[in-house]
Amino acid sequence: MAQVLEFKLPDLGEGLTEAEIVRWLVEVGDVVAIDQPVVEVETAKAMVEVPCPYGGVVTARFGEEGSELPVGAPLLTVAVGATEAPAPPAPSAAPGSSADAPAAGESSAGSESGSGNVLVGYGTGAPAARRRRIRPERVGTPAAPAPAPAPVVEPEPEPVAVPAVAGEVNGQQGPVAVVSPLVRRLARQHEIDLRRLTGSGPDGLILRADVDSAIRRAEEAARAQTRTAPDGPAVAEAPTAGAAAPAAAAERIPLRGVRGAVADKLSRSRSEIPDATCWVDADATELMAARAAMNAAAGPSGGPKVSVLALLARICTAALARYPELNSTVDTAAREIVRLPGVHLGFAAQTERGLVVPVVRDAHTRNAESIGAEIARLTELARTGKLSPAQLTGGTFTLNNYGVFGVDGSTPIINHPEAAMLGVGRIMPKPWVHNGELAVRQVVQLSLTFDHRVCDGGTAGGFLRYVADCVEQPAVLLRTL
Numbered sequence: 001m002a003q004v005l006e007f008k009l010p011d012l013g014e015g016l017t018e019a020e021i022v023r024w025l026v027e028v029g030d031v032v033a034i035d036q037p038v039v040e041v042e043t044a045k046a047m048v049e050v051p052c053p054y055g056g057v058v059t060a061r062f063g064e065e066g067s068e069l070p071v072g073a074p075l076l077t078v079a080v081g082a083t084e085a086p087a088p089p090a091p092s093a094a095p096g097s098s099a100d101a102p103a104a105g106e107s108s109a110g111s112e113s114g115s116g117n118v119l120v121g122y123g124t125g126a127p128a129a130r131r132r133r134i135r136p137e138r139v140g141t142p143a144a145p146a147p148a149p150a151p152v153v154e155p156e157p158e159p160v161a162v163p164a165v166a167g168e169v170n171g172q173q174g175p176v177a178v179v180s181p182l183v184r185r186l187a188r189q190h191e192i193d194l195r196r197l198t199g200s201g202p203d204g205l206i207l208r209a210d211v212d213s214a215i216r217r218a219e220e221a222a223r224a225q226t227r228t229a230p231d232g233p234a235v236a237e238a239p240t241a242g243a244a245a246p247a248a249a250a251e252r253i254p255l256r257g258v259r260g261a262v263a264d265k266l267s268r269s270r271s272e273i274p275d276a277t278c279w280v281d282a283d284a285t286e287l288m289a290a291r292a293a294m295n296a297a298a299g300p301s302g303g304p305k306v307s308v309l310a311l312l313a314r315i316c317t318a319a320l321a322r323y324p325e326l327n328s329t330v331d332t333a334a335r336e337i338v339r340l341p342g343v344h345l346g347f348a349a350q351t352e353r354g355l356v357v358p359v360v361r362d363a364h365t366r367n368a369e370s371i372g373a374e375i376a377r378l379t380e381l382a383r384t385g386k387l388s389p390a391q392l393t394g395g396t397f398t399l400n401n402y403g404v405f406g407v408d409g410s411t412p413i414i415n416h417p418e419a420a421m422l423g424v425g426r427i428m429p430k431p432w433v434h435n436g437e438l439a440v441r442q443v444v445q446l447s448l449t450f451d452h453r454v455c456d457g458g459t460a461g462g463f464l465r466y467v468a469d470c471v472e473q474p475a476v477l478l479r480t481l
Helices: 181-189 206-225 255-270 285-296 307-321 368-383 458-474 474-480
Strands: 005-010 019-026 035-043 047-052 056-061 069-072 074-078 276-282 328-331 337-341 346-347 350-351 354-356 397-401 420-424 428-434 437-451
Touching: 035 074, 047 074, 056 307, 181 206, 255 354, 276 458, 285 307, 285 437, 285 458, 285 474, 307 346, 307 368, 307 397, 307 420, 307 474, 346 368, 350 368, 420 458, 437 458, 458 474
Parallel strands: 346 397, 397 420
Antiparallel strands: 005 074, 019 035, 019 069, 035 047, 056 074, 276 437, 328 337, 350 354, 420 437, 428 437
16 A cells, blocks of 8 residues: 655755745656656755655645745655555545555555665655555545536535545544645635635645635625625726826845845845955956967967956966965954965856856866866856855855946955955956057956955055956966966
């Protein structure tokens, strides 16, 4: 006989406590294999496909797309040992008859039903709890032929056949008619009596679609009541001349997922870090010429194309070697400045999911070509939403190329708990005095926002000036190669 096992949202690591359901990959009634992805969730760090450690038939899903679930909350239930979706008993079957007996060949779920694979903080070797799904006993006269799948409102409640809350069915623990907290909350908010609904899910399970249908019917009835006065003609819907139009309701957008994580981090940065910004214009003509020469090289000296961002990143690592104060963090509890031994360079990337900051590990050990290849790889993962939490954390300094948005300058907010961020505007032709003469040159604005606790303005200015010198004269970098 099949047993119903509950699969909970596992710990996804990196201190994450909740996740938003982006897309369900299975429906109720689908047969799933062990370790098959069943849902795509979005955390504050990344998009993740969650595999189910059990194989069987999906009997219930918890949470709608767009809803948030805490770690440890039920995701779905799986009937392990079943070969097909559980069907309601035949209309002529009496309670306790052979219609409820397990089919031949079904076996109870044992410890071998779970996957050997584990997620962070989650294992399947010994399921903590197993529940048997018992169909609620039908009461009253024999049921009519198969009811329509659409939810209907019955004239009188039948609390035994469709219980509104968890409880006993015929003296045994059975599945509740409403398993989703979201559905129960939605029904309470709209004063819908769940006992009056017939669920369209397996075994009469009340789904959100059933509650939504009941809400629509109630709203239509309320509108019909207001349009027609008692014992009188219909009330005109059009507003009278001179009547003020109702004010449009403001849209409320939940701060969650990537947007919520960005909001929390930026707010914390502003509240904790006494930041300051300095900026300088630089002539990037020679840097652009050097890049063109690199990318035009063929034969043994050739190689992958090098981006401007990769060159700027390499310049940053050289500057941080000269000014290590900016590759640090502040331990507020110990009242200490912690200078970090290596440079893990973050770079801001705008994606459809929002702003993310992938991290190039050990950037101080890489050349421009290696940094460029890693930036390209991480950027592609960011665009497809496949960055792992580990690839989005642990940065020590951030490079922000806001020039891609067509703007010249900015005062960026430091990526907490780092101590500085270099901003780069667009590179565009401008009049510039070069060798004592006015000429059109490729000019870029550079800005450095830094934590004033880790250094004074002289250090920040020296760092920014060194970066500008390398942009204007790339040969300066040869000293550190």
